[in-house]
Amino acid sequence: MTDTRADIPSVVARTRPLAAGAPVVAAHFLQETAVFVLGEEALLLLPRADEARRPTVHAGAVLSSAANATRVVTGGDDGKVVATDAEGKSTTVATDTGRRWIDHVAVGPSGALAWSAGKDAFVRASTGAARTLALPSTVGGLAFAPKGLRLAIAHYNGLTLWFPNALTEPERLAWKGSHLGALVSPDGRFVITSMQEPALHGWRLADRKDMRMSGYSARVRSLDFSVGGKWLATSGSRELILWPFQGKDGPMGKTPRVLAPAEVQAEVVASHPKQDVVAVGYADGLVLLVRIEDGAEILARKGTGAPIAALAWSASGTALAFGAEDGEAGVIDLG
């Protein structure tokens, strides 16, 4: 069964389609240029008013990516961390000495960069050499706090907060189970991890109070705070799940808002940078824009294909890039 959402407003006609020619695994924007990360070797850059170009960035699989306003940083199974700008110019930022896979990358404030290979996490401020922290198990995810040089590192049985410039020991937040992704709230008060089981875990950093967010039908592989951090949008269900983070207790003792039900799993979520709107990509290729306030939906792509693997908004919120597992991609102009 395919969900075409035939009766809702549509922006499908404003799509500039692109056949990536390879599975898309992530998407980012560098100003007005959409950047699609391909599963192997290359990026696909689509400037707003120009032809696409396809710089090669790794000799093998591209395992991870992150971006700030000026560059997309990727980690590969060739052991390299590579930064690429909007012109497609790539620089190798680091090469793992053991040529291990670069499983995760993150970009932080003021040009800071982090990556991980196996049980080692690395941080490099905009200047200076990289610092290393050995973790008790393989790193499951990395996220910078919004301010200062603080890195949240998810791993087995908890999360480590690392302050590379401070003399203090890294702080360990324990919670049993395997933590596979990390995210810090925009106000820096909460840190969230996605777990191996279909659940999220969170800690309020002020008092380290635990928060459990469960009820999912699948492992949560995509989570994103809405603008201003009022809501945490997540995949992992056949709906868009939104946990309330407005109050001082975050979602503790609250139930999530559940919007945009579909016949298949929501795979990717991406919050609009300026409005309380979330783009949701589903396992049948459907993409919806969902207004958090009232659940109103706009059709951005029909659900007639492969699972959506990537969604990204431009910084202005006027363009949405999507990419699917079968290499179908596009940019929707909402300006």
Add this chain to the structure above:
Amino acid sequence: MPDKLPVTVLTGYLGAGKTTLLNRILSEPHGHKYAVIVNEFGEVGIDNDLIVGADEEIFEMNNGCVCCTVRGDLVRIIDGLMRRKGKFDAIILETTGLADPAPVAQTFFIDDNIGRKAKLDAVVAVADAKWLKDRLKDAPEAKNQIAFADVILLNKTDLVASDELGELEARIRGINPYAKLHKTQRCNIALLEVLGRNAFDLDRILDIEPEFLADATHHHQDHDHHHEHEDGHHHHHGGGLKHYHDEEMQSVSLKTVDPIDPDKFFPWVQDLVQKEGPNILRCKGILSFKDDDERFVFQGVHMILDGDHQRPWQPGEKRESRIIFIGRNLPEAKIREGFAACVA
């Protein structure tokens, strides 16, 4: 839905010949490309740009269940390999000699992302004919690997006398009567016997059934060698096999032609694997439910069960329900009693 990539798991106690088998698989001119996950680089003598080192990180889940474990490194590695899936046809995973195959198998059931893209093809255990008897006494890991396997290579048969070999076979059968058993030297085996087995495919549960359930009750007196050798390759043994009952690891086979009540069966089997899950290594079965024209098949590893309606019963097909459990110190009488009570 694109085809899922098959994953073959090679197990075997230290020195049994896993690496020999792996090198054989990689070097034969079969026209396939394999991605290989190994524990020790360097032992693999073949050039292959798709070799990945594993860490064997076993992660428990946060659900209070000690046997619900996954191989955390596999979640990461298979996801990474999938990004290059046009570059190879299958994945071969070599485990360490002391590894428990269960967390590997459970990874495919528990992690929906892995389960969607890859599937377990078979667990292959390589056993050293010269030392297996000793290992079954002193190494629980070795017995575990035999009990868990879909395919067993009794290797280095040139190092033991033929009567000793017959005894080893009987000991293996006492633990796991359902696996395909091959006797090899230097892991010399047709690769089709090891790869592409579909042993975890629910649709295939019946295909391996006639042998595996022909006489699965495990400790009868002097019956013939009913189990194995369906391929007719190596009929060395003259008389009937001796039959060993392993004190610790056994199988229990149940069958009935009476229709089963699903409302009784599911609570019973759920409860059974909840309580006995740590001891049940594997289970599988075919069920004929009351007022149901479709055959239901299921399989499980420890506490994790996976089942589905498979296809309509064919006209003239015998509607019989059959289940097997392989495990440690299984309470056979209690299991039989419980299953009997599921009859509609």
